[in-house]
Amino acid sequence: MGKLTEFRNSQLKLLEDNQNLSTGDVTSMNVTILNGGVLHNVVPAVMECTVDCRIAINTNPVELENMIRTWCKDAGEGVEVFFPVQEKAVKPTELNSSNKYWKSMESALDAMKVQVKPTIFYAITDSRFLRSLGIPCFGISPLEKTPVLLHDHNEYVSVETYLKGIEFYKTIINNLADLD
Known part of the structure; x- marks a missing residue:
């Protein structure tokens, strides 16, 4: 310990x-x-x-x-370790002009005048399974000005942030739906 x-x-x-x-x-x-x-x-x-x-x-x-x-x-003797889940390392999706999904996302973000800082999401998401198959994945969360309390005992999202998030996703989904 x-x-x-x-x-x-x-x-x-x-x-x-x-x-x-x-x-x-x-x-x-x-x-x-x-x-x-x-x-x-x-x-x-x-x-x-x-x-x-x-x-x-x-x-x-x-x-x-x-x-x-x-x-x-x-x-010392008697101390053992067991790994119930072991997963392969999976390379993150490239966020550049070669990724049409990222370009579409950037376009939607620009239209909404939203600035983002791409980061690696520290919790394991299901996208790792798709990325391991070579399918590009990324996630985005509209939880601005919200403390990071994922799975915490006091996790919450304000009503205002939740409602703005709906509009946020509508814009992004519409942009992505227009891709070939």
Whole structure:
């Protein structure tokens, strides 16, 4: 847990030190489940810790897995790691003039006078399956001036932002529908 915390803090520091980075540029590790004892005065035979790990696009997943396995080995006998989900790294979609979908999106954004900063979405989305087949994918969210609280206990979207988002998507979908 100490190594995990050190790594997590190093990734947070990267974000703090470089304003050009977004959460998708670093690897996140968050403890989401702890299981163990049954009474306050009995040492449990087994403790389990579930960690949600979102791997940055520029991180080698094999190297990351090896680092985690080394942490467990260094922790001592009986510490094991299990990866319930392991996915291949998938290259992000190119956002340039060769991508007609991106050009259409840019045109719609320009018409709405909306500026965007393309970033890597740090949560895993289903688009990874399409990208692995060579199908270009990107997502866009009209959640301006809204804190990033995805899957948080207090996630919300204001009514004003929600209604503006409907108009936002209508414009973009109309543009995309006009493509050959």
